[in-house]
Amino acid sequence: MLKSEGDIVFEETARKAEQLAKANAGSYKVRLFLFAILGYMVIFGILASLFGLVGGLGWLAFSSSSLLIMLLLKKKLILLIAPTIWVLLKALWVRFEQPQGYELKRQQAPLLFNELDELQLRLNAPKIHRVLLEPEFNASISQTPRLGIFGWQRNTLTLGLELLLVLSPEQARAVIAHEFGHLSGNHSRFSGWIYRVRVTWGTLMEAFHQQQSWGAGLMCRFFDWYAPRFAAYSFALARSNEYEADAISAQLTSPESTKKALVNSYVTSSYINNHYWGHFFEQADTLPEPPHGPWQGLHGFLSEHEMAAAKLEEMLHHELQVETAYHNTHPALADRVRALTGGADSELEAKPLSSVQETAAYSWFGGEYETIIQQFDHQWMENIGSQWRERFDYVKQSREKMAGFHAKPVSDLSDEELWQLARFTEEFEGGVASLTYYDAFQQRHPDDADAGLIVGRILYDKNDEALLTQMKKALAHPAHVIEACEYAYYFLTRNERHEEANWWKQRAEEQVRIDAASEAERSELMPKDPMKRADIPIEMRQAIIDALAAHPKVKSAWMAEKVxxxxPEFPAVAIVVKLGGFIINEDKVVSELLDELEIDGTIFIVPKKREYKKLTKAIIKVGVRIV
Structure with a gap:
């Protein structure tokens, strides 16, 4: 329903690009090429300027006289130029993080690697350097440049264990062939290059945002404008690439295998989430420890459980109603199937495999199958096991509290007790059962925004018009506005009251604009920003002081607040820190400080050094010394 201004600009740009690509593919590709090299021109232009500046100054200094050297030293221009060059070079030298997961070796899964070798040869695709397993129902190939923006790609194939537990070897081969298709020599070189550039610019934008330097800030300003627009303009080619990758998959396997793989990917994964994972995690409410490893349990579920054909068909029907949109380069299932069948209507069936022994995981991992399942279970217990116990303890304590609340008349409960009783009842017995207690709470606090939102959600499920009154109460809290508007909008549209729905849509869009402006305001700290003496809660102030005072590298600190x-009720704290001792990377120390603070809210930490001189001076002028 809701679209931000950025979403609207993206869709308009992508739609115009698609229209141009259909009308004149050659013209579109020329424009896209020029737009792609714009990013490189900016980056290499900056590099050329920096080295030209250094070389020019060096040549003038040593070919003219000592007068220029004296001038550079006396006016401290060297101290300005050298850090500027270093900061910009450091901003451009971006490290791209390698994908993480369980790394498969050839000796563990020789049949899988043989499949990859064959696909690589037939498609003239680049070498796969690593093969990773991850839990999700997914498959992807990622390219990580070893030299940052200068390329030299390291290719990683990531396969979801759940995907391989569901698909047959032929279907899994079709999925992998699709991913290879994006990088293959059978794909046009131009499409492959644009595919890599598209990923690179998006990753580069995120990397610049993670750096704490004004050099990265300068690059952010350009890439915040450039990367989303390039993504939108190249969207038409990216969408076309998905269809081409499907076609390549069908050629290497068969249209039927590719079609079945698509159906299973869209439908069976949702079925497993609802009927296996949902029930598995529900057991944390009653059991202090998992009854078995989750992956061993999934193995058993797929072996013994007969998936309900009617439910699968219902989920497939739902997926086929989804229309292709601009939030994802992947087309909708119906459009992908039509493309595979040449536009002809094709009967689809969501039919799982009859036994685990037929799956790609069992076939490709062979004798290592049980070992891999056990290792995933072990890793899951290390990562999630403590959360299971926490959930069990929480449910046990909550039910004990509920029993205590039920022992009293509702009128004798405090506001806090009544609120907890309503929330616990909703969580453990359902929304309808909790309405009695929410109604009692609202009799005491008729305009409470939190209660309005929750009661409105429950009434939405009952298709009760009274939800509109509740959602209007929720509008009093900015954090609830968008959700409240969405519920009201969907209720009204499904009851064909479109004129009323439009009011809620406009209110939500207004909130989106306000939130976007707030996010932009809190995303950066500049010397020109108005500052004031920090007026924050005592607990927050003391937590900041304690964290900074405990850090061995922080010698002194000042605190102010950005207006x-x-x-404005949620402060944006600006802190200047003077660091001491042996420090290789001040930005890393600042990142550590931000991580250690663990405080909700907007906090800027700026090291006291020359490149931030104006900013630190502005903060110290109105702030107070806290360390």
Whole structure:
């Protein structure tokens, strides 16, 4: 329902690009090529300028006279130029993180690697350097440049264990062939290059945002404008690439295998989430420890459980109603199937495999199958096991509290007790059962925004018009506005009251604009930003002081507050730290400080050094020394 201004610009740009690509593919590709090299021109232009500046100054200094050297030293221009060059070079030298997961070796799964070798040869595709397993129902090939923006790609194939537990070897081969298709020599070189550039610019934008330097800030300003627009303009080619990759998959396997793999990927994964994972995690409410490893349990579920054909068909029907949209380069299932069948209507069937022994995981992992399942179970217990116990303890304590609340008349419960009783009842017995207690709470606090939102959600499931009154109460809290508007909008549209629905849509869009402006306001700290003495809660202030005082590298610190135009009740704290001792990377120390603070809210930490001189001076001028 809701679209931000960025979403609207993206869709308009992508739609115009698609129209141009259909009308004149050659013209579109020329424009896309020029737009792609714009990013490289900016980056290499900056590099050329920096090295030209250094070389020019060096040549002038040593070919003219000592007068220029004296001038550079006396006016401290060297101290300005050298850090500037270093900061910009450091901003450009972006490290791209390698994908993480369980790494498969050839000796563990020789049949899988033989499949990869064959696909690589037939498609003239680049070498796969690593093969990873991850839990999700997914498959992807990622390219990580060893030299940052300068390329030299390291290719990683990531396969979801759940995917391989569901698909047959032929269907899994079709999925992998699709991923290879994006990089293959059978794909046009131009399409492959654009595919890599598209990923690179998006990753580069995120990397610049993670750096704490003004050099990265300068690059952010350009890539925040450039990367989303390039993604939108190249969207038409990216969408076309998905269809081409499907076609390549069908050629290497068969249209039927590719079609079945698509159906299973869209439908069976949702079925497993609802009927296996949902029930598995529900057991944490009653058992202190998992009854078995989750992956061993999934193995048993797929071996012994007969998936309900009617439910699968219902889920397939739902997926086929989904229309292709601009939030994802992947087309909708119906359009992908039509493309595979040449536009002809094709009967689809969501039919799982009859036994685990037929799956790609069992076939490709062979004798290592049980070992891999056990290792995934062990890793899951290390990562999630403590959360299971926490859930069990929480449910046990909550039910004990509920029993205590039920022992009293509702009128004798405090506001906090009544609220907890309503929330616990909703969580453990359902929304309808909790309405009695929410109604009692609202009799005491008729305009409470939190209660309005929750009661409105429950009434939405009952298709009760009273939800509109509740959602209007929820509008009093900015954090609830968008969700409240969405519920009201969907209720009204499904009851064909479109004129009323439009009011809620406009209210939500207004909130989206306000939130976007607030996010932009809190995303950066500049010397020109208005500052004031920090007026924050005592607990928050003391937590900041304690964290900074405990850090061995922080010698002194000052604190002020950025004046906010949106949501001034949520402060944006600006802190200057003077660091001491042996420090290789000050930005890394600042990142550590931000991680250690663990405080909800907006906090900027700026090291006291020359490149931030104006900013630190502005903060110290109005702030107070806290360390």
């Amino acid at each position: 906010m135009q949106h949501y």
